[in-house]
Amino acid sequence: MRFVGKVAIILVVVLVAAVAHSMQWPITRDIADALQRSQARRGAEGGAVTPPTPLGADSQTNPSATSPIEGSGEPQGQGDPPDVAPPPIVDEPDSDLPDYYISVARAYELWEEGMPFVDARTDVEREVGTIEGALHLETLHFVNRMEGPILAQLEPAFPVIVFCAGGECDASENVAQRLIGRGYTEVYIMHEGFGAWEAAGHPTEPVGGG
Amino acid sequence: MTTGQRIDLIITLFVRLFIAGVFGFAAFMKLKSNDATQAFAESIRSFKILSPIDHEHLVVVSSFAVPWAEAICAALILIGLWTRAAAFVMLGAVGVFIAAIASVIARDMNVSCGCFGEFNFPCDNPIGTCHLWRNGVLAAGCLFLLIRGGGRLSFDRLLAPSKGDPDLDPEPASTLRAKPAPTARPASVDPDRPIALSSPPTGEMSADQPPKPRWD
Numbered sequence: 517m518r519f520v521g522k523v524a525i526i527l528v529v530v531l532v533a534a535v536a537h538s539m540q541w542p543i544t545r546d547i548a549d550a551l552q553r554s555q556a557r558r559g560a561e562g563g564a565v566t567p568p569t570p571l572g573a574d575s576q577t578n579p580s581a582t583s584p585i586e587g588s589g590e591p592q593g594q595g596d597p598p599d600v601a602p603p604p605i606v607d608e609p610d611s612d613l614p615d616y617y618i619s620v621a622r623a624y625e626l627w628e629e630g631m632p633f634v635d636a637r638t639d640v641e642r643e644v645g646t647i648e649g650a651l652h653l654e655t656l657h658f659v660n661r662m663e664g665p666i667l668a669q670l671e672p673a674f675p676v677i678v679f680c681a682g683g684e685c686d687a688s689e690n691v692a693q694r695l696i697g698r699g700y701t702e703v704y705i706m707h708e709g710f711g712a713w714e715a716a717g718h719p720t721e722p723v724g725g726g
Numbered sequence: 727m728t729t730g731q732r733i734d735l736i737i738t739l740f741v742r743l744f745i746a747g748v749f750g751f752a753a754f755m756k757l758k759s760n761d762a763t764q765a766f767a768e769s770i771r772s773f774k775i776l777s778p779i780d781h782e783h784l785v786v787v788s789s790f791a792v793p794w795a796e797a798i799c800a801a802l803i804l805i806g807l808w809t810r811a812a813a814f815v816m817l818g819a820v821g822v823f824i825a826a827i828a829s830v831i832a833r834d835m836n837v838s839c840g841c842f843g844e845f846n847f848p849c850d851n852p853i854g855t856c857h858l859w860r861n862g863v864l865a866a867g868c869l870f871l872l873i874r875g876g877g878r879l880s881f882d883r884l885l886a887p888s889k890g891d892p893d894l895d896p897e898p899a900s901t902l903r904a905k906p907a908p909t910a911r912p913a914s915v916d917p918d919r920p921i922a923l924s925s926p927p928t929g930e931m932s933a934d935q936p937p938k939p940r941w942d
Contacts, residue, residue, distance in 0.1 A: 522811035530798055530815075534790035537757075655768065656844055658761040685836075690768045694761075 616692075616704050623677055623706040624718050632670055634695075636680045636687035637710065639723075647679070647710065648719040654687060658694050667698065675702035682709015731878075738870075738877030745867045746804035749816060753797035755843030756789075762843050763789055769840025773826055774833075795819055803871065806880020813871035820865045827857050 618626075627633060633650040635642060642652065651670070657663040670676055676695060680687035692703045706713070714720055727735075756766045767789035770776065776785050795815060802812035823841070830837055836852045849856035876882040 519811055519814075522808045523814055526795075526798060526802070526808070526811055526815050530791055530795040533794040533798070534787055537794065538786055538790045655761075655765050659759070659765050659844055661759070661761070686768065686772050694764070 617707040618677070618704045620706060620708050620712045620716050620718070623679070623704075623713070624716070626675070626677055626704075627718070632674065632676055633706075634670075634676055634678045634691060635710070636678055636691040637685075638687075641681055642723045644710075645714070645720045645722050647713055648721045650679075652723075653691055655690050655694070658691075663694075663698075670695075670700070672699045672701065675704060676700055677704045677706055679706040679713070680709055682707070682711045685709060734874075735878050738874055739879055741867050741870050742803050742806060742809070742876065742880075745813070745816070745864065745871065746800045748800075748864060749796040750800035750804070751845075752842050753793045753800060755845055756793035756840075757797065758843075763793070765843065766793065766840045769838055772835075772837040772840075773830055774835070775826060775829060792819065803876075806876030806882050807885075809876030809880060809882055810872050813868045817865060817868040817872060820861050820868060824858060824861045824865065827853055827861065831855065831858070 623633075627647070627649075633647050634653045635646045635650040636654050637646075638654055638656070646652070651666055653663060653666045657666060678688040678692045678695070680691075688705045688707070688709075692705055695703050710720075756762055767785055770785050770788055776782075776788075796819070799812040799816045802808050803816075827839075830853045839846075839849070839853050839857055841857070849860055
């Protein structure tokens with residue numbers, strides 16, 4: 517058999533194995549669904565101020581869904597009747613960003629209400645400090661199957677705010693997608709990151725200090 | 727076996743084991759769990775070469791195709807079967823890796839490689855010139871195997887039907903002797919018959935013209 521034929525056979529076998537394996541990969545479908553929802557939201561015309569849709573929520577099946585976050589701090593389930601639904605999270609709309617992105621100002625309000633924060637940065641990045649009370653949950657925890665004890669501290673029905681360093685970092689997005697894959701339906705991302713939080717003078721703490 | 731052949735055997739075997747070990751380990755670290763594959767997909771996205779909206783399908787296929795290519799080619803190189811073809815595929819993959827890493831460095835991005843999962847030795851994250859050197863070494867190893875083949879201790883040599891097959895013979899292609907051009911006249915040509923300087927008008931084939939190929 518000639519050289520080109522062998523190369524072609526190897527490539528075909530690789531492609532068949534990759535496609536067969538990818539069809540058994542549920543996380544991929546979660547990400548694809550989330551990205552499609554994000555794209556659909558970004559493509560929608562948004563004239564009026566609209567509440568951000570949490571990452572993982574299905575706006576088509578629950579178009580009147582609002583965030584369970586309220587001043588009392590008591591979360592509301594998605595099955596609550598609309599007439600008693602709490603006020604939605606209202607943030608500055610930005611057509612260039614997904615709706616589940618929230619600003620540092622809004623994130624600070626949620627922090628004051630006691631909502632859980634998740635730090636998706638690596639240990640090296642966290643050396644500069646973290647948001648006070650934030651849990652450390654990065655991609656590596658999921659890869660090494662060490663996420664269990666951390667997820668045990670997060671109630672799936674409660675909203676979760678994920679952040680990373682900000683700017684070009686994708687860590688918060690990656691962790692948020694994984695949280696969705698594990699049943700968390702109210703996931704927000706503080707896209708400006710820890711740097712903006714620290715610059716705004718909001719409470720921080722050294723890593724390991726609590 | 728001469729001393730040179732022994733050295734050649736040892737070097738080729740060492741390169742095969744090194745390349746197969748590195749790519750086999752890389753494949754295992756990416757395929758050991760769904761989360762490991764997911765982390766590799768996130769690394770591909772973080773390069774920001776493929777759009778997560780428009781090219782997500784390419785990201786997903788690449789997330790599986792790259793580790794499976796590494797696994798299959800590592801197995802072939804390890805046993806020395808189709809060594810040149812497997813080395814060629816890996817050389818192409820490493821070339822793509824080098825281009826992607828160079829792109830990240832040129833854009834001054836702070837991203838993780840994900841090449842060996844959470845294992846970063848010998849290059850720490852984020853991506854830098856160390857990753858270029860590492861892939862350069864792998865490319866050199868693949869190029870060596872592409873030229874030299876699997877060596878004497880390989881299935882390629884075991885299954886070689888005849889010495890001189892450029893795909894199966896482990897000898898380097900450059901050392902294969904070119905067949906000498908035939909100088910003798912065809913047996914059907916009368917040696918006493920004068921050679922025509924041009925084609926005869928009757929259409930008869932002259933002795934210095936090659937026979938026309940038959941397409942039927």
